[in-house]
Amino acid sequence: MEKFLKRIEEIAADRKHGARELYRWAVENLLDWVKKRGQSHPQELIPLLAETAKAQPSMAPLLNLVNRVLLAWEEGPQKTQDLLEESLKGEETSTATLVEEGMKVLKGKRIVTLSRSSTLLEVIKALLNRGEKVEILISEGRPLMGGVATARLFRDMGIEVTLCTDGLIFSLVQEGDVVALGADAITPQSLVNRCGTYPLALVARDRGVPFYTFTDTGKLLPQELVPLFKIEDHDPTEVLKDPHFNIVNYYFDETPLDCITGAVTERGVLTPEDLQRLMGEIKVSPRVKEIEKYLESP
């Protein structure tokens, strides 16, 4: 067991790799465990899954996976192994519907965005491939300037990009036709995404500009999984190298779900009500409570 927990610790401490890699490693670790310890008492699974959830508590797909592993485990190790293997392949599942629907939403539009969404990027690439013109208005994305990196990427793809500070993007909403960005998680209450999303949604509503999040439904978190989800406070020196300052450095904020026009997903464009209904339909293992208790214990 020690070995598996140590690998989770490594995943938690990693600052070099992206979400996709970390997710994959966490799944591989669970898969190794299930293969080797398939006959163990189910109770042994709880600490492993709890540590997995805790390692990347802002990674909604991983929290969903934890739930699905708990459910599969009720049907035995083989079922769990199948699920994990499927989940490794899952990354390549077709997002054809998402791309088609997303293109309809974005075609010919000036797009206001923040940070980076790989899902949005796929739709934009598809538009370019069809010879459509794309225009982007984006902010720089302090503290780590993720927006500048995305802006450069777009520019290198031949897209017309306008860049501004994070305080000014709101004033450019009226020059755009649509606000489009990603999602880190969607809960029954809110869209969790790069900070700045919440005020951007309010401005979009105030200006009558539609506001879409681009995401697969693996980021939908049913209510019972929300307690496992955490927005982390990051290294304050990313903001300012001054040890005598009280600095808050959350990367995400929370946008009330009724502020968004819709979510472009692999199941089509969904309204806030659609999203809430879908979240309500997700089966949640009663053992999630045990994971919660494990995480709460000192």
Next chain:
Amino acid sequence: MEKFLKRIEEIAADRKHGARELYRWAVENLLDWVKKRGQSHPQELIPLLAETAKAQPSMAPLLNLVNRVLLAWEEGPQKTQDLLEESLKGEETSTATLVEEGMKVLKGKRIVTLSRSSTLLEVIKALLNRGEKVEILISEGRPLMGGVATARLFRDMGIEVTLCTDGLIFSLVQEGDVVALGADAITPQSLVNRCGTYPLALVARDRGVPFYTFTDTGKLLPQELVPLFKIEDHDPTEVLKDPHFNIVNYYFDETPLDCITGAVTERGVLTPEDLQRLMGEIKVSPRVKEIEKYLESP
């Protein structure tokens, strides 16, 4: 005349001095002109005032001064000279009411703010002098980090300061009790202030947190002066040193006046309606139209 226009050019080009100094120099320049050219044809005044307005088109008190000089000129050079001399002294006018009213609004509150307002600063100093505890939540203020400078100033005054990025300040509104900031200008439509103010006002309204601008009424711009007012696009390399990027770098945004709770002024706390009424009562010289035409001509 050349000499006076040249001095205005210097004021326009100055990047080293603050608004207060630039204002003073512009007034002194007009005063010198009036003293030396008191007997000239009034028509000569138009280019001088137009160039003065153009030199600092985001400086509302200067635009108001231009209007008052036009009005005074109708009553002769002596009246104009009196006005300008008074205006130089005006900076020291008592702001006792503003400070008293402001203290009532801020006392015991966690204050969310942006950038720097010398008016707000006076109220906060008065609170500290009375032994009140002050807490500030402020964002860094890209591109020039004016918020960080203000945060350091507050900290050195012994105030408890929390600092965050410009995209995160909105998420801290719910931890504050009041949003308080300055004004660069107030028009019948909107509060013009550091960019980020508009979404901050929307978030404050969404969260039920009161939102006050701290300003003297010299920043109220009646409708007829609004055409002289300009929000300038600043040097893009302040945002990013990349010549191949389309960068927008306005310092200010516009908040619809009905989004604000009130303005703390030397005439007390004023509602949006009070402000609009006051702007409507300001007498405007018909010659403002001539200045507008002068500025529009190529």
